[in-house]
Amino acid sequence: MIEEPYRWVEAIANRREYIEAQLAPGSPIAALGYHDGILFLTVAQTRQKLFEIYDRIAMGAIGHPGDIERLRMAAIELASTEGFTRSAADVSLRRLVHYSLSPVMKSAFEQVYGAPFLARMLFAEVGERAEEDLFLRVEYDGEIATNGATYAQVREDFAVLSGTRQSGELMEAFLKSQHAADASFEATLNSALDAWSIGHMSLLASDANELPERSAVLKHRQEQLASGGIEAALLERDANKAIRYRALLDTELRPLIND
Amino acid sequence: MERSPVALDQNFSGAAGDFPALLRRKGLLDAAVMSPMPQAQGAQKTWQPTEATTILAFKFSGGVLVAGDRRATAGNTVVYDRADKVLEIDRHSIMAIAGVPATAWEMARVLEHSFQYFRRTQLQEMSVDGKVRALSKLLRDNFGFVMQGVGVVVPIFATYDSHPKPDARLYFYDAMGAQFEATDYAATGSGSPAVRGILYYENNWGAKPLHKLSQDEAVSIALRALDTAAESDTSTGGVDRGGKIYPLMKIVSREGIITLPESKIAAVFKETVA
Numbered sequence: 001m002i003e004e005p006y007r008w009v010e011a012i013a014n015r016r017e018y019i020e021a022q023l024a025p026g027s028p029i030a031a032l033g034y035h036d037g038i039l040f041l042t043v044a045q046t047r048q049k050l051f052e053i054y055d056r057i058a059m060g061a062i063g064h065p066g067d068i069e070r071l072r073m074a075a076i077e078l079a080s081t082e083g084f085t086r087s088a089a090d091v092s093l094r095r096l097v098h099y100s101l102s103p104v105m106k107s108a109f110e111q112v113y114g115a116p117f118l119a120r121m122l123f124a125e126v127g128e129r130a131e132e133d134l135f136l137r138v139e140y141d142g143e144i145a146t147n148g149a150t151y152a153q154v155r156e157d158f159a160v161l162s163g164t165r166q167s168g169e170l171m172e173a174f175l176k177s178q179h180a181a182d183a184s185f186e187a188t189l190n191s192a193l194d195a196w197s198i199g200h201m202s203l204l205a206s207d208a209n210e211l212p213e214r215s216a217v218l219k220h221r222q223e224q225l226a227s228g229g230i231e232a233a234l235l236e237r238d239a240n241k242a243i244r245y246r247a248l249l250d251t252e253l254r255p256l257i258n259d
Numbered sequence: 260m261e262r263s264p265v266a267l268d269q270n271f272s273g274a275a276g277d278f279p280a281l282l283r284r285k286g287l288l289d290a291a292v293m294s295p296m297p298q299a300q301g302a303q304k305t306w307q308p309t310e311a312t313t314i315l316a317f318k319f320s321g322g323v324l325v326a327g328d329r330r331a332t333a334g335n336t337v338v339y340d341r342a343d344k345v346l347e348i349d350r351h352s353i354m355a356i357a358g359v360p361a362t363a364w365e366m367a368r369v370l371e372h373s374f375q376y377f378r379r380t381q382l383q384e385m386s387v388d389g390k391v392r393a394l395s396k397l398l399r400d401n402f403g404f405v406m407q408g409v410g411v412v413v414p415i416f417a418t419y420d421s422h423p424k425p426d427a428r429l430y431f432y433d434a435m436g437a438q439f440e441a442t443d444y445a446a447t448g449s450g451s452p453a454v455r456g457i458l459y460y461e462n463n464w465g466a467k468p469l470h471k472l473s474q475d476e477a478v479s480i481a482l483r484a485l486d487t488a489a490e491s492d493t494s495t496g497g498v499d500r501g502g503k504i505y506p507l508m509k510i511v512s513r514e515g516i517i518t519l520p521e522s523k524i525a526a527v528f529k530e531t532v533a
Contacts, residue, residue, distance in 0.1 A: 052378075053379065073380060076380055080278065080281070080379075085287055
């Protein structure tokens with residue numbers, strides 16, 4: 001019976017394996033902080049993956065569209081009611097994720113009779129300065145990863161989301177060496193595209209555990225951009241605007257790509 | 260049973276993107292009770308709400324000019340002489356208010372959040388017709404307060420419609436929520452009879468019709484109209500020559516909204532009105 005502790009552990013392990021397999025083909029998303037804001041980028045196949053949540057908060061997600069939609073709605077509802085009853089400055093991504101989304105996702109995951117959320121999400125909140133940018137990645141089981149610094153870890157100005165752990169780690173390794181918080185928009189765009197390509201290549205060749213050659217990355221990037229569209233969004237650091245989110249068009253980005 | 264902080268409704272479809280409905284569900288917005296307050300015949304009204312008065316808007320060559328005086332009154336008392344009655348709702352919409360500011364500012368807040376909530380949840384901008392209707396609905400929900408003699412709001416809504424025929428659009432409302440599209444101009448509030456007279460006269464027999472005016476000419480007409488209203492209506496501030504307080508003016512056009520700087524209004528005032 002499932003009530004017995006070891007059965008529960010087994011059921012959870014099965015569930016984790018199932019969800020990981022479902023999420024594995026998810027196309028990577030990169031979010032990079034730079035001088036004038038935060039750039040979200042993915043190469044989209046069909047479905048929209050980047051969304052506006054509130055004035056300074058955006059979200060990217062992979063997983064089942066139905067689950068993503070429920071979580072997205074919940075996030076917008078919470079942020080909007082908070083912003084309405086108090087003020088836009090009181091809407092905080094940290095609170096939204098830590099106190100509201102994560103506990104719900106955790107209990108859905110652990111209640112083995114119910115359905116878990118088949119989704120992995122990446123949130124970003126643009127700060128007044130690059131050091132105040134916040135990135136949060138939320139797993140299907142409510143686990144949260146941040147870009148925050150600890151004594152053993154330096155603060156990062158980027159975050160990634162991908163189908164597999166390995167793919168995400170390769171993207172992070174690349175960005176750690178290539179991306180700087182004070183980069184220009186053009187450099188950031190190209191780093192984001194490279195990071196996406198590296199993550200995507202890793203999903204296709206699951207045994208790769210080292211960063212691919214530069215030429216291979218460029219080749220893959222060109223091939224993918226020939227058939228897919230760039231989906232990108234910006235959270236602007238411009239304090240004169242209340243609403244910082246802006247979707248970017250594929251056509252306005254193409255001329256800025258270095259081939 | 261207490262609801263979970265994250266309401267994940269399985270059957271969420273009915274009022275998709277309806278922000279006031281969400282607020283009501285969370286108990287953050289109450290519709291006014293629809294029955295008039297029982298008032299004894301001839302009873303003295305002991306309390307009077309703060310009211311804002313006299314706003315106007317008209318189309319000119321550069322879009323729609325929306326202007327409001329700055330006075331807020333309660334009965335025969337001047338409460339405030341720097342009230343802001345011309346409010347930006349989104350990048351292309353302005354709501355100007357005559358009536359009780361407590362209710363009107365709250366309405367503007369609900370409206371502003373409604374448009375953004377719709378865009379974020381539905382992944383598209385709300386249509387101009389949808390926006391016009393959203394304000395109408397808020398007024399209708401507020402009618403209970405109007406019947407009780409508190410909380411009447413009579414707004415003007417100006418916006419720029421980029422679909423299907425790009426043009427600036429102007430609406431005025433009655434207290435129950437009926438919306439009327441104005442072709443040339445609109446004015447509401449206690450000083451509005453005088454303002455409407457002036458705008459009608461200018462549009463028909465002035466140097467040129469309102470829609471052909473340049474920006475400076477438009478500002479000049481708006482200042483003259485508000486000053487005329489203030490001449491006979493004590494609730495309208497007009498231009499405070501001593502305190503150097505000028506009406507607030509904003510312009511809606513295809514490029515968005517601009518707030519005219521006070522120095523600019525002061526210059527036009529000095530040259531053509533004073």
